[in-house]
Amino acid sequence: MIIVFVGLYGLTNTHNSIKIILALSVMGLGLILFFVSLAYVPGGAPPIVPIGSDISNINIVDPVPHSFMITLIVINLATTALGLALVIRLFDEYGSLDIKEMIRWGDDESD
Amino acid sequence: MTKVIEHTAIFIIIAPLTGALLLSVLSKLNLPQIWRDIIAFISLVIPGILLIYFIPSLLASPLRYELGGWPSPYGITIVLDSLSVTMATITVIVTITTFVYSLEIREILPKGEKYYILFLFMTTGLYGVFLSGDVINRYVFFELTVLTTYVLLTYTDTKESLRASYIYLVIGSVASFFFLIGIGLIYFNTGYLDFSVLSELVPNMSIHKRNLIFMFILVAVSVKSGLIPFHTWLPDAHVSAPSPMTAVLAGITVKTGVYILVKFMGMGFITDHIRLVMIIIGFITAFIAVLVSHKYWDLKRILAWHTIAQMGLIVAVLSLWNISSVAASIFHLVSHAIFKILLFLSIGAVFYQFGTRDIREISLFKNSPILIGAFLVGILSLVGIPPMNGFYSKTLMLRSLEEYLVLYVLFIIVQILTVSSFFRVLYHSSKGECSRKPFPVSILLPTTVLAGLSIFIGCTTTIWMNNIISPSAQVLTKGYTITNHSLLEIELLTSIHGIILLLTIPVGIGIGLVSNKLKKPDLSGWLTKVDIADSVRYIIIVLAIYLLFTLL
Numbered sequence: 223m224i225i226v227f228v229g230l231y232g233l234t235n236t237h238n239s240i241k242i243i244l245a246l247s248v249m250g251l252g253l254i255l256f257f258v259s260l261a262y263v264p265g266g267a268p269p270i271v272p273i274g275s276d277i278s279n280i281n282i283v284d285p286v287p288h289s290f291m292i293t294l295i296v297i298n299l300a301t302t303a304l305g306l307a308l309v310i311r312l313f314d315e316y317g318s319l320d321i322k323e324m325i326r327w328g329d330d331e332s333d
Numbered sequence: 334m335t336k337v338i339e340h341t342a343i344f345i346i347i348a349p350l351t352g353a354l355l356l357s358v359l360s361k362l363n364l365p366q367i368w369r370d371i372i373a374f375i376s377l378v379i380p381g382i383l384l385i386y387f388i389p390s391l392l393a394s395p396l397r398y399e400l401g402g403w404p405s406p407y408g409i410t411i412v413l414d415s416l417s418v419t420m421a422t423i424t425v426i427v428t429i430t431t432f433v434y435s436l437e438i439r440e441i442l443p444k445g446e447k448y449y450i451l452f453l454f455m456t457t458g459l460y461g462v463f464l465s466g467d468v469i470n471r472y473v474f475f476e477l478t479v480l481t482t483y484v485l486l487t488y489t490d491t492k493e494s495l496r497a498s499y500i501y502l503v504i505g506s507v508a509s510f511f512f513l514i515g516i517g518l519i520y521f522n523t524g525y526l527d528f529s530v531l532s533e534l535v536p537n538m539s540i541h542k543r544n545l546i547f548m549f550i551l552v553a554v555s556v557k558s559g560l561i562p563f564h565t566w567l568p569d570a571h572v573s574a575p576s577p578m579t580a581v582l583a584g585i586t587v588k589t590g591v592y593i594l595v596k597f598m599g600m601g602f603i604t605d606h607i608r609l610v611m612i613i614i615g616f617i618t619a620f621i622a623v624l625v626s627h628k629y630w631d632l633k634r635i636l637a638w639h640t641i642a643q644m645g646l647i648v649a650v651l652s653l654w655n656i657s658s659v660a661a662s663i664f665h666l667v668s669h670a671i672f673k674i675l676l677f678l679s680i681g682a683v684f685y686q687f688g689t690r691d692i693r694e695i696s697l698f699k700n701s702p703i704l705i706g707a708f709l710v711g712i713l714s715l716v717g718i719p720p721m722n723g724f725y726s727k728t729l730m731l732r733s734l735e736e737y738l739v740l741y742v743l744f745i746i747v748q749i750l751t752v753s754s755f756f757r758v759l760y761h762s763s764k765g766e767c768s769r770k771p772f773p774v775s776i777l778l779p780t781t782v783l784a785g786l787s788i789f790i791g792c793t794t795t796i797w798m799n800n801i802i803s804p805s806a807q808v809l810t811k812g813y814t815i816t817n818h819s820l821l822e823i824e825l826l827t828s829i830h831g832i833i834l835l836l837t838i839p840v841g842i843g844i845g846l847v848s849n850k851l852k853k854p855d856l857s858g859w860l861t862k863v864d865i866a867d868s869v870r871y872i873i874i875v876l877a878i879y880l881l882f883t884l885l
Contacts, residue, residue, distance in 0.1 A: 226510065231875060239499065246506045253513055260521050287520065290469055294513070297476045301506050304483060308499045315492045321499075 225252025237322045239312060243305035250298035261287035311327050340715050342387070342398035342411050345380040346460045349428075352376025353453035354814045360450070377432055380460060381425035387413055397466065408526065410466035416663065416805040420463040420592055423670050426786065427584045428456045430779035431577040434678055448488060455481040455581070460737065462589045467526045468516050472509075472594075475589060479505050479557075482586055482761065486574045491727025493804065494573035501566040507869055508556035508563075511876075515549035528596060536601035547602040548879045550594075552611070552872060557590030559643045561618040562871040571637035575680025579633060581642045583775050584674040588666055591647055595663070599809035608652045610879060616743050623750040627757065632680050632690045635758060636673070639715065639751065646747060648742070650730045660798060660806035661729035667802075668714070668722035668790060675783040676711035679704060682776045692761045707780040712759070716788050716841075717834050722791035724834065729798070731830040745837055752841020760845065841857065877884070 229249030236242060263283045313319055352372055359369070390396065397411040432452065434534060454477060461474025483505070486498040520526055522542060523534045535543065552563070559567035567587075571579050619642045626638035647669070651662040682704055687695045716721035727748065734741045790797065 226514075230507075230869065242503055246503060246510075249507070249510050253510055253517075256514075257517050260517065284524075286526070287517075293469075293473055297473070297480075297509075300480055301476075301502070304480060305502050305506075307501070308483070308487070308495060308502065311487070312495050312499060315495055 225249075225255060228252065237320045239309045239319050239321050240306070242321065243302060243309060246305065247298060247302045250294065250301070254294055254298075257287045257291050257294075339784055340398070340706040341383055342396065342413060342464075342793060343400065345383050345464065346411070346457060348376045348379035348383075348868070349453045349456040349460065351556055353450050353457065356453065357450045360447075372455060374429075374432065376453060377425075377428050377456065380421070380456075381429065384418060384425060389419065393597055409470055411464050412466035412528070413464065414805060414808070415801045416592075416595070416809070419464045419663070419801060419805070420588070421460055423588075423667055424456065424459045424463065424585055426783075427581060427670065427674055428452075428604045430458075430674065430678070430783055433775050434580075434681070434779045435575075436775045441582060445536065448485070451481045451485050455485065455869050458588065459585055463592065466528055467834060468528070469526050470533075471593065472512060472516060475557075476509060477510075478586060478589065479509075482578075482582065485578045486570055486582075489573060491573060493569065497566065497569035497573045501570050504563070504566045504869070504872075507604065507872060511549045511556075511872075512553035515546050515553065518542075518546045518549070518727070528600060532600045539833075540604055543602050544606055544714050545880065547597065547604075547607050548610075548876065550597055552876050552879070554590045554594045554597075555614065555648075556872070558587050558594075558648070559590075559641045560614055560645055560648060561621050561641065562875060564618070564622070564641050565871075567641060568634055568637040571640070572591070572631060572633045576677060576684065579637075580674040580677040580681070583637070583677055584670045587640060587644060588670055590646065591662075591666060594648070595651065595659070595809065598651070601625030603652075603654050608654065612649050612740065615645045615647075615652065616740070616747075618645025619649065619747045620743070623747055623754060626754045627750075630691045630693055630761075632683065632692055632695075632758065632762075633677070634677055634756065635692075636680065639754070640673060642747065642751065643673075643715075646730065646744065650733060650744075653733060655733070656803065656806050657729070658733035659728065659809055660803045661733045663802050663806060664794075664798060665726035665730055667797075668726040668787070671783060671790065672711045672714040672721070672723055672787050675707060675787060676715070676778060678776075678780050678783065679708040679711060680846075682780065683708075685776065692758055695762050701777070703777055703781055707784040710784040712755050714791070716755050716838065717748065718838070719831075719835075720788050720791050722787050722794070724831070725791050725794040728834050729794075731834060735830065745833065748834065748837045749841045749844060752838050753777070753843075753845035756842045756845030775883075840853040 226249050229245045229247075229252055236245065261284055263281055265281055267282055291297075309319070316323065352375070355372055355376075356369060359372070387396065398411040398413070400409040400411065432674065435448070435452075457473045458476075458478030458481065462471055462478060465471050465474060479501075483498050483502045486501065518527075518534075522538060523531060525531055525534060541739035556563040556566075571583060574582060622638045622642035622645060626635045629635050629638070643665070647662045647665055650658050650665070683695055684690050689695060710721060717724040717727045725790050731741065731744060734744055791847070
């Protein structure tokens with residue numbers, strides 16, 4: 223959870239567009255750790271048991287958060303990749319990585 | 334054959350997905366363009382046919398399809414109830430019309446075939462959001478939708494569109510993470526993710542927990558729906574995107590946020606604190622956005638601010654959470670989707686013809702008569718003139734506010750300002766001088782169909798309300814009903830609310846005339862040009878305020 227807020231802090235305190243994307247990535251990683259640590263079962267067994275076996279006294283790990291986190295890793299990867307690709311195009315167009323400069327650019331052009 | 338029919342529900346989502354994958358494979362083969370058009374078109378039409386096939390059986394009872402045969406709380410389900418099917422039907426209408434529309438401007442888009450592929454992926458995501466029966470799949474499909482939207486926004490390939498897409502990506506991802514925190518808290522508190530199971534478990538949670546979880550979700554959803562102060566991405570994105578994408582964005586993608594909100598509220602997260610927060614946010618949004626829309630000359634930007642305003646009204650009315658208010662806001666969601674798409678598509682046509690969107694330079698009334706008609710239907714619908722659907726949905730919203738005098742007055746003020754804003758548009762756009770260019774059919778057809786649909790839905794309001802929307806509102810609000818209006822006789826046109834709504838129009842026109850003379854103060858510097866860091870700070874500050882407010 224702390225890592226999520228580190229990411230948030232990063233978002234609020236940088237104007238470099240690459241660093242912003244990386245801060246997002248850090249937020250995502252923090253979330254993954256948050257989910258996985260909440261789903262931690264001390265001494266848990268893998269949730270694969272033969273059909274019909276007695277499961278009442280096995281401490282089974284809940285597979286849902288983990289499987290969801292795998293999905294989240296993929297989504298996070300896609301977002302980061304897309305963000306960095308956009309940054310490349312932005313750098314081509316604006317000649318700068320500073321998001322403040324990009325926003326200032328619009329002031330001169332539009333009404 | 335019975336096997337296939339049994340599994341029909343999933344094909345609504347699979348069809349556009351297959352189309353997208355097929356097109357991306359076939360793009361190596363240098364097929365003639367017409368084949369690609371046909372493949373894309375078929376994969377957009379199939380869900381529509383399937384939905385029509387389902388509708389008769391839906392009126393009796395909602396349909397649940399369990400993927401892979403796993404039973405409900407453990408497996409993945411697709412739920413076809415009247416609300417989700419309504420939204421999916423809107424998606425069908427939106428995607429087909431915008432697809433036909435984008436056939437023509439395809440030449441000016443670079444990398445045209447990838448546009449189709451992304452468009453189909455986005456459609457898949459939209460169906461997924463509306464139809465899936467559990468929280469996580471909804472999240473995943475939502476990410477699919479927004480990720481493709483980020484790319485589609487950049488298709489005009491200008492500096493502005495890249496910047497808008499980048500800002501949307503960052504703010505949208507932060508919102509997604511908040512949504513995920515919300516989902517995580519729900520899961521670890523209840524152990525389930527399925528909506529139907531959760532709606533039994535959530536009301537048993539303590540009020541603080543419910544407030545806390547819902548605040549995360551509300552922040553996420555309000556970013557997606559562009560409520561102030563989370564709206565910063567929306568006007569830029571709307572303005573710089575290609576016209577069909579703007580239409581989809583304003584018509585459907587923004588609505589998914591509210592749809593998710595409705596679903597979560599239906600789970601029993603609604604408490605008095607949340608209700609108050611939503612009313613405040615909704616009306617602040619509506620009020621500021623309508624005021625700001627007076628400042629601009631760019632048609633698309635004006636309409637983008639109106640989208641924000643209408644979303645604010647919808648959320649505010651929704652938060653009352655009784656049958657009539659929920660039904661009214663869902664109906665306004667539907668009708669707003671249709672007329673906003675109509676407006677954005679006609680603006681695209683205006684841009685196609687005049688090469689500018691500045692209302693001082695175009696001359697709307699020297700246009701093709703069909704297009705003028707369509708554009709006027711859109712505007713009159715947003716303003717609220719009787720045969721159009723906007724009038725009926727706004728009257729219903731007003732009626733649901735009748736017990737809350739302050740809100741009623743606020744709604745009317747917002748309505749008057751809306752009228753004056755559109756009067757300003759018409760007033761200025763009737764003056765310009767421009768040459769005209771003939772239109773292709775693929776631009777005229779979708780706008781005409783949408784205009785017809787707008788009037789048709791308006792004229793048949795009673796049927797929709799009584800048979801589809803009110804029952805689903807009744808299901809959603811179970812246990813939270815405060816007032817129950819008789820839903821049978823809707824003679825809206827002659828009701829007091831309808832007349833009040835009509836009275837706002839001359840007042841609005843008057844204000845519009847006066848305000849044309851006045852020099853307008855620049856009231857929106859901090860609202861319109863916002864840095865990413867600032868937006869994220871807003872999100873954090875507002876979240877902190879919410880949390881303090883709800884936990885006290």
